Amino acid sequence: MINNTKKIKNQLAKRYAKEKRFKVYGLSAIAVSIAFLLSLLINISTTGFPAFQQTYINIEVDIDSKLLNLNDKYSEKALFRANYRKVINQSLKTLFPGVKGRKQKKALRQLVSKGARYQLRDFVMNNPSVIGTKQSLWFLARDDVDVFMKGGIDRSLPESDRRLKNFQLAWIDQLLAENSLEKRFNVNFFTQGDSREPEQAGIKGAMIGSLLTMLVTMLLSFPIGVSAAIYLEEFAPKNNRWVDIIEININNLAAVPSIVFGLLGLAVFIGFFGVPRSIPLIGGLVLTLMTLPTIIISSRAALKAVPPSIREAALGLGASRVQTTFHHVVPAAMPGILTGTIIGMAQALGETAPLLMIGMVAFIADVPQGVTDPSTVLPVQIYLWSDSPERAFTERTSAAIMVLLGFLTVMNLLAVIMRRKFEKKR
Amino acid sequence: MINIKKREELDIKIDKTVGKPFINDAKFSTRNVDVFYGEKQAIFDANIDIGKNQIIAMIGPSGCGKSTFLRCLNRMNDTIQDCHISGDIKLDDEDIYQRQQDPVLLRARVGMVFQKPNPFPKSIYDNVAYGAKLHGLAGSKIELDELVEKSLTRAGLFKEVKDSLHKPGTGLSGGQQQRLCIARTIAIDPEVILMDEPTSALDPIATAVIEELMISLSKKYTIAIVTHSMQQAARVSQRTAYFHLGYLVEVNDTNTVFTNPEHQLTENYITGRFG
Known part of the structure; x- marks a missing residue:
């Protein structure tokens, strides 16, 4: 016994040192990322603020x-x-x-x-x-x-x-x-559409375009993604070859470069179905394709994490499978599902590449009034302005990035609030 | 040591269930029931009757198939992908595995209480009211309120929670949670209640409360309980069934099983030689 105590004691210092080292690694990693983030934010806001x-x-x-x-x-x-x-x-x-x-x-x-x-x-x-x-x-x-x-x-x-x-x-x-x-x-910056003249150029067109595109994406990808996840997780037969194939494909799709979704949208929605180009509707359709795998995968993970005892309790009381799923499993998984959805939406909000393929990169001066009006979106507007030769567009580019970051912050805040709300209900 | 003992046990043959597996006035009767998980057979040829308004205890070492058998009685095993069941299980002379049998209706008649208390993450009231709402048992809000109060009272929980009916059920203590689960089960007024080690996660005081509750409930309901505690089986049950490695070894009146077991394996188990 005494021997063991000695042995353990000798190793203790080493073990604590390891713990300390790990702490230092973690803290320095966080410090480095905060430094990068701060320098980015400072850089963007100092360049961007004059635009206001x-x-x-x-x-x-x-x-x-x-x-x-x-x-x-x-x-x-x-x-x-x-x-x-x-x-x-x-x-x-x-x-x-x-x-x-x-x-x-x-x-x-x-x-x-x-x-x-x-x-x-x-x-x-x-x-x-x-x-x-x-x-x-x-x-x-x-x-x-x-x-x-x-x-x-x-x-x-x-x-x-x-x-x-x-x-x-x-x-x-x-x-x-x-x-x-x-x-x-600079009121114009928030009330006008794009312009070739920097002093007249505003971000309203891109903002409304982004909002409409997000709306279409949300309305399509949330119900489709969540119902696909619920079916695959709760109702689909396990160990079925077709289900396995679908699962592998969904996982693969999540890793496909987003520009490929743009090409797909161009070929299928514009080429085959004849949806007009450059409008929030087509943008939303393409971004739906892109966000679906993210939403399905995270929703499935959330559903999987619901303890089986809740399912058993409901089934044991004589609830049908659908009732068990919608009364107990889905509400319990909702915070996770929402987080996944918001992550997918944030990704879609910041996406440029697929939209280039479907004509949302066009110069559009008018503010869109609906999902079928030609428009552009925030990240594409940033790309367009950063590409313009006029000096005054530099600050507008940074200001537009600030607006985009603002949007993202609001969305994430919303996600946190909704999560809290659902978790409190439980 | 243990390994050698086990080997000895395996040499003892199990031909046929000994004791008195069949009785008159049975609520449940099972004949030639085999249960498979994929290739693996979990229950071998189980024949037993479960009497009306009686408590039957199922005992046996871990992995002997007593929980599996219990879960066959309300078709909870349906949810397990590769679980197959053959043989007859009759509830009031009706085969519960026949095509016309609706598992939802069956589970309303045969309620279940699980090993780990599993209240829904909802209020105490909603937990009890859920089954009644599901099956449309209460016509009005007042009726529902009455039903919730009655069920909680019968589960011996009402006095403790009457001021916190709308607080989450998951905030109760383990014993209270289990009584809440029992209240939830009796709220839909089933004919049979299956209990799968209902007190294994509870302390002795909470266990005693639940045992008392079981005895009082058995006046109205047929109860089948799986337990690891032989004292519990002796305290609450009228009949006892002993399972061993998927075989139903012996069924008899509880007194007889514990004082004068017929089968060598049963004796070994209840005298604590293994298990």
Whole structure:
């Protein structure tokens, strides 16, 4: 006995050291991942935050009916078609009278966004009484001006290396001195669809597109996936060759690269069934194919984890198999099923590759109104913007990533809340 | 030591069930029942009658097939994939394995209490009310309330839980949980109650409560109990069946089995020579 105690004692220090070492490994692994995550988040938010502000220019516009080319017709159609561009250009000319040469005149016109004319049009159409008066209005500044205001253009660089030439900087200085240049909250970013002009580009189209696509995916993959899992786990004959084949195939499908699902969707849904491309419906269908294996596998695992004693208790009371499954087994497995579903949905939300195959990568400026309107989704929007040459898109790319991460956080939070709710019920 | 003993035991022949396996006024009667799990035979030619409003105890060493036999009586073995049963099992002269027999109806007539207390993860009330709701036994909420109270009272649990009827049944102690399971079973008023080692997970005090409960229930119900405790069998049962390696060795009045066993194997077991 004493011998044994000695032997054990001698080894104790070694055993504790092993435990400590393991703790250190684990902690350092967590520390490294947190460091990576933090650097990612900091990087994205520092690049992305400026996108939530946008530079506006105050211009006094002379809303003259002659300049508007209205010919004294004030019908809605005429107002819609009037020449607002000319009004704005004229106002800019009055603001900077000394501008000469084609190049400088062009540069002057490009101080304000191309969207300014639509801004003016909406203003005039809402208040037709302003025609013939002078109004001081805030217009969207061009992306170059915006980038300069946010410190993206270095004044000390030689003129030839700058996007803004010396004379343009002089205009900006003048506007700044007159308090006519201001950074405001970028409402457009959340209320507009995509645009070729960075200052007009917004994320609403992609957000709604993502929501609609997720809706279709959820409505299809949850019932199909969960019922497939319930059948396979509770009702299918065990040790049956067909069931085995189905199981192997589901496991294989979970590992198939997502772009293959895009090709499948292209061939089957678009090619064979003639579903239009680029719409949330087809996106949802393809993402359903992609998420089904995840949902089925995790739901089956959750069902398998339900203790058999609950099944026996229900069967012993005279419940049928269906009643046993739906009264007791499925509710008990629900937290696990929901977790699997949310993981699948989060995966689908962040997926780009399969959507490229079915035309959801197209440039679409309109915000989709339903599942059959052409649209794009958040990750594809990020991909499109990151690919654009304009400097101002860089910050918008990061801002869009922030929105996507926000969506993911909300979804995961929802999953946690729902889990809690179901677990409390038990 | 044990191995040598076992070998000796195996040499003792089991031809036919000795004692008095058959009685008049049987609730259950089984003839030539063989049970297989795949290739392996678990029960060999079991012939026994189970008397009405009696408690019959089934004893025997682990793996002797007594639980398997019990689970044949309400067709719980149907849920096991490769379990085959041959022979006749009759409940009130009706073959329970015939084609027309609905296992759902059978299990409403033959209730079961399991080894490990297994209340549903629901409230105490819902646990008891579940079977009645399932079979549509209570017409109104008031009737259901009455039924739940009656069942809990008969299971000797009502006084303890009357203020916490809507708390989860899984929050009770082990003995209370088992009584809840019994209340749940008697709520649908079965004719027979099968109990598969109902007290093996409980302490002696909870066991005593459940044994008393069994005796009082036997006035109304036929009870078949599988147990590892010979004292329990002696305390509660009128008849005792001894199983050995899948064979039904001896069936007789409990007194006779424990005082004057006919078969050598039974004697070896009850005198504690093995098991």
